Amino acid sequence: MNLKKRLKNLPKFKVIGKVLAVNGSIVEAKLPRVHIGDFCVINNSQGAEVVGFKNGKTLLMSYDDLSGVTIGTKVEAKLSGLKIPVGKNLLGAVIDPFGNVLNGKSFVPTDFVPLKPSPVNPLERERIKEPLDVGIRVVNSLLTLGKGQRVGIFAGAGVGKSTLLGMISRFTDADVNVIALIGERGREVKEFIEDNLGKEGMEKSVVVVATSDMPPLAKVRAAYTACAISEYFSSKGKNVLLLVDSLTRFAMAQREIGLSVGEPPTSKGYTPSVFSSLAKLIERAGNFSHGGSITGIFTVLVEGDEIATDPIADASVGLLDGHIVLSREMANRRLFPAIDILQSISRLTPYLVDENVQKLQSVIFRLESTYRENRELIQLGIYKKGTSPLVDLAIYGHEKLESFIKQDMKERINLGDSFQELSNLVELIQKEGEKYGCRESLL
Numbered sequence: 001m002n003l004k005k006r007l008k009n010l011p012k013f014k015v016i017g018k019v020l021a022v023n024g025s026i027v028e029a030k031l032p033r034v035h036i037g038d039f040c041v042i043n044n045s046q047g048a049e050v051v052g053f054k055n056g057k058t059l060l061m062s063y064d065d066l067s068g069v070t071i072g073t074k075v076e077a078k079l080s081g082l083k084i085p086v087g088k089n090l091l092g093a094v095i096d097p098f099g100n101v102l103n104g105k106s107f108v109p110t111d112f113v114p115l116k117p118s119p120v121n122p123l124e125r126e127r128i129k130e131p132l133d134v135g136i137r138v139v140n141s142l143l144t145l146g147k148g149q150r151v152g153i154f155a156g157a158g159v160g161k162s163t164l165l166g167m168i169s170r171f172t173d174a175d176v177n178v179i180a181l182i183g184e185r186g187r188e189v190k191e192f193i194e195d196n197l198g199k200e201g202m203e204k205s206v207v208v209v210a211t212s213d214m215p216p217l218a219k220v221r222a223a224y225t226a227c228a229i230s231e232y233f234s235s236k237g238k239n240v241l242l243l244v245d246s247l248t249r250f251a252m253a254q255r256e257i258g259l260s261v262g263e264p265p266t267s268k269g270y271t272p273s274v275f276s277s278l279a280k281l282i283e284r285a286g287n288f289s290h291g292g293s294i295t296g297i298f299t300v301l302v303e304g305d306e307i308a309t310d311p312i313a314d315a316s317v318g319l320l321d322g323h324i325v326l327s328r329e330m331a332n333r334r335l336f337p338a339i340d341i342l343q344s345i346s347r348l349t350p351y352l353v354d355e356n357v358q359k360l361q362s363v364i365f366r367l368e369s370t371y372r373e374n375r376e377l378i379q380l381g382i383y384k385k386g387t388s389p390l391v392d393l394a395i396y397g398h399e400k401l402e403s404f405i406k407q408d409m410k411e412r413i414n415l416g417d418s419f420q421e422l423s424n425l426v427e428l429i430q431k432e433g434e435k436y437g438c439r440e441s442l443l
Helices: 003-009 137-142 161-171 186-202 216-235 247-260 272-282 311-319 328-332 355-373 375-380 389-405 415-436
Strands: 016-023 026-030 039-042 046-054 057-062 074-077 083-086 111-114 150-155 176-184 205-211 239-245 293-301 322-325
Touching: 026 046, 039 057, 046 216, 057 216, 083 216, 111 216, 137 355, 137 389, 137 415, 150 161, 150 311, 161 176, 161 186, 161 239, 161 293, 176 186, 176 216, 176 247, 186 205, 205 216, 216 239, 216 247, 216 272, 216 293, 247 272, 247 293, 247 311, 272 311, 293 311, 355 375, 355 389, 355 415, 389 415
Parallel strands: 150 293, 150 322, 176 205, 176 239, 239 293
Antiparallel strands: 016 026, 016 074, 026 057, 039 046, 039 074, 046 057, 083 111
């Protein structure tokens, strides 16, 4: 055997160190030759990640409870932890942030993919030109999305976010769904899988779970694991729908990590690394030259229902290709999906629909805007019918629009039917407009 083969067959050296101190969730260790993001094992069982360095010491944050760790406990670097097990038979599985199956599904990995690959060359991205059918009438017709688009669902608590996510996951015309449930209550995970996702949605889905009681590092890893799995299926030419619920809890977990390693807090305590992490996560979705795509839908929990005052919501708006805002006022009236069309936008709609559809959309947006401007006068009874033909028509159009928006959670309406129903709605409004003498002004 020649020297080259003998060297190749030698066992690889191990990088081993020891615990020097534990400060809250941070473990200080003497551990040479490691890098930020490296996966390590403490005491032969507890997973941890390198999150920083200070005064010659390595700072680690554990994925597990630190019970049993003491000064001098062994720490070993494990490069294998940087990859996620994948395979076609992963569909139907519920997994933890490390790829371990939680629902008993038989899964034998056929490949391993990096948790955080190098960023995609922007010139290897394809332009988004193909509309995505999400099966929801108001989104398909007025907020048309494209394959590979990145969209946010902005909502406060209790306005139908989970129900809308379930509808999107079941109805969307995608080959594979990858769903990351980050920071959810334990009971809500099963409720979402059984009630909102259902058997139909689960058959083509992979669900990555990091519940609220898990360490912040596990929540962050869950989001990256979902992205890595999405990239695997996308590389096979599949159109993937990536749902991350929620981007806010991902940011909160990243904030906790940043504060633990000494990063300075900025707006509402969020550290600088939070905002750079948001961009890195969102940019992993897109339309790619190899034929596959990842359409990213990210939920954002809005504090006080005000986007402008919430730093994560405000930052996300600038990173995404569109946003869908859910209205508490509509939800209180049990009008679901509670989508506020004037607050919502899909920036790619002009590239996805023809000029005729854009004209139909403009009619609806203009009338609804007119109604909102005069809503207080109308509700207080100050406005008198006949004062303005356009306002009269806006009142009529608003009532019809609410019926148009309302959709049962089990009802799927495809893209073609959505556009046809939009055309029928505008035609109905225009006929009514002839009575008020404002048909031409609508066009």
